Amino acid sequence: MARGENRVLKNRNETRRDKREKQKLNEKKDEEVKNDNIVKTDDSGVGIFTEETNKKIEGTLSKIIVKVGCITLMLYVWIFLFTKKYYPYRVQNQMLIDALQDPELIRHTVKVSYDYQEFYNKYMEEHNQPQRIHLLKRVDKDTVPTDEEVKEKEKEPVYEVDEDEVPIAKERKSDILPEDEADVEVVGDMKEEIMGGEIYTVDEIFEKLGIEKISDYQTYSEYEKNLLKEFRLDREMPENVAKKADYYKQIIERGLKEGDERFFVKKINDKKGYGLFAKVDIVANEVLGVYTGVIQSTDSEKGKKFEWYYSTIPDRKLEKMVELRVNGKNKGSALRFVNHSIFYNSRIEYVPYNNQWYILFITNRYINRGEEITVDYRKNPKRMPEKILDKWDKVEEEELQKLYDEYMKLKAQSEQASTKEEKKASAKEL
Numbered sequence: 001m002a003r004g005e006n007r008v009l010k011n012r013n014e015t016r017r018d019k020r021e022k023q024k025l026n027e028k029k030d031e032e033v034k035n036d037n038i039v040k041t042d043d044s045g046v047g048i049f050t051e052e053t054n055k056k057i058e059g060t061l062s063k064i065i066v067k068v069g070c071i072t073l074m075l076y077v078w079i080f081l082f083t084k085k086y087y088p089y090r091v092q093n094q095m096l097i098d099a100l101q102d103p104e105l106i107r108h109t110v111k112v113s114y115d116y117q118e119f120y121n122k123y124m125e126e127h128n129q130p131q132r133i134h135l136l137k138r139v140d141k142d143t144v145p146t147d148e149e150v151k152e153k154e155k156e157p158v159y160e161v162d163e164d165e166v167p168i169a170k171e172r173k174s175d176i177l178p179e180d181e182a183d184v185e186v187v188g189d190m191k192e193e194i195m196g197g198e199i200y201t202v203d204e205i206f207e208k209l210g211i212e213k214i215s216d217y218q219t220y221s222e223y224e225k226n227l228l229k230e231f232r233l234d235r236e237m238p239e240n241v242a243k244k245a246d247y248y249k250q251i252i253e254r255g256l257k258e259g260d261e262r263f264f265v266k267k268i269n270d271k272k273g274y275g276l277f278a279k280v281d282i283v284a285n286e287v288l289g290v291y292t293g294v295i296q297s298t299d300s301e302k303g304k305k306f307e308w309y310y311s312t313i314p315d316r317k318l319e320k321m322v323e324l325r326v327n328g329k330n331k332g333s334a335l336r337f338v339n340h341s342i343f344y345n346s347r348i349e350y351v352p353y354n355n356q357w358y359i360l361f362i363t364n365r366y367i368n369r370g371e372e373i374t375v376d377y378r379k380n381p382k383r384m385p386e387k388i389l390d391k392w393d394k395v396e397e398e399e400l401q402k403l404y405d406e407y408m409k410l411k412a413q414s415e416q417a418s419t420k421e422e423k424k425a426s427a428k429e430l
């Protein structure tokens with residue numbers, strides 16, 4: 001028994017010792033933790049943190065800084081894009097809308113068209129040609145409204161125009177009221193009425209021929225891209241070109257952004273191929289669009305069919321000047337269908353914008369719906385060899401001569417018929 005009691009006492013003593021040791025160990029650990037986490041005081045009495053706490057705080061601080069940095073950067077990019085890219089479009093579009101409402105500009109446009117009509121008809125008369133332009137049937141240059149009248153008109157709803165109002169070209173589909181729609185969608189009627197033959201909308205013909213519609217120039221390869229990068233247009237720009245750039249800037253942007261419903265494409269004949277025609281009446285000095293395509297350095301002997309001269313720029317690698325052209329054959333705009341004519345009604349202007357040349361097609365006179373849009377390829381000497389142009393002009397002159405002969409024949413027939421009837425009538429009277 002005594003032996004058993006002793007063992008129990010010994011065990012109890014052991015567990016007590018264990019407990020005390022454990023307690024001591026715990027107290028020691030607590031002390032260590034306190035030392036780590038609680039502010040220590042240095043000699044000067046100023047509170048400092050331990051290294052570990054400092055690290056934790058630094059970590060959270062850098063996270064906050066990174067987040068704030070990212071947000072500021074995103075905000076900056078957004079503000080930059082908005083102010084530099086999107087906002088100017090809005091302002092420029094508004095400027096254009098204002099310009100179209102500007103009575104001075106309208107008066108000028110009407111006058112130019114009217115003068116051109118007089119000049120053209122007189123020229124045709126002098127050369128015994130049957131063609132006449134009957135522009136602006138509803139407008140007389142002397143009856144263009146005065147500023148006061150225009151101001152009065154502005155108070156009225158914009159689309160309630162009467163017959164005598166100055167014709168402002170309706171360019172964007174969104175601007176056309178449903179009741180005017182029938183008047184604008186004329187392709188169907190024209191098929192029988194005026195033109196005959198194959199007629200397509202620009203989208204249809206692009207799909208049929210597998211042409212990609214592009215609203216901006218594309219460079220053919222990295223090589224050309226790099227050439228262009230080095231070349232700054234504004235270094236070379238004379239004052240008059242700079243003024244032109246300023247004037248057309250807004251129109252370039254509008255032209256590139258909006259879908260254009262002013263044209264249709266028609267097959268003329270196998271030799272000439274397709275041509276671009278006006279689907280609506282278009283006023284004089286109106287921008288028809290930009291000749292877009294792929295910019296490439298070209299072998300000047302080949303492939304000029306769909307190319308317009310772009311620029312001649314120095315190539316440091318080749319140590320010579322290289323000629324660049326815009327090729328609209330497989331990628332381009334509706335203007336790739338514009339043919340050459342001696343009686344051209346539009347012109348081409350090279351306008352610098354965004355360090356690129358924009359080849360703008362602009363009307364020279366009022367163009368009636370159904371008329372083919374043509375330019376003078378001769379005005380751009382690098383466009384086509386003179387020999388080919390001479391041949392085309394000869395064909396056109398012959399066609400005109402045929403038309404003129406037919407016209408004279410018909411005229412003679414009707415005159416004969418009327419003299420016969422007159423004779424009959426006078427015989428009856430007798």
Ligand SMILES: C[S@@+](CC[C@H](N)C(=O)[O-])C[C@H]1O[C@@H](n2cnc3c(N)ncnc32)[C@H](O)[C@@H]1O
Binds near residue numbers: 392
């Ligand atoms: C820019 S494309 C005009 C669209 C072209 N007619 C078509 O079918 O796609 C220029 C080419 O049209 C033809 N072309 C343009 N004007 C012409 C004319 N007056 N007489 C004959 N062919 C002409 C020539 O083949 C020329 O290379």
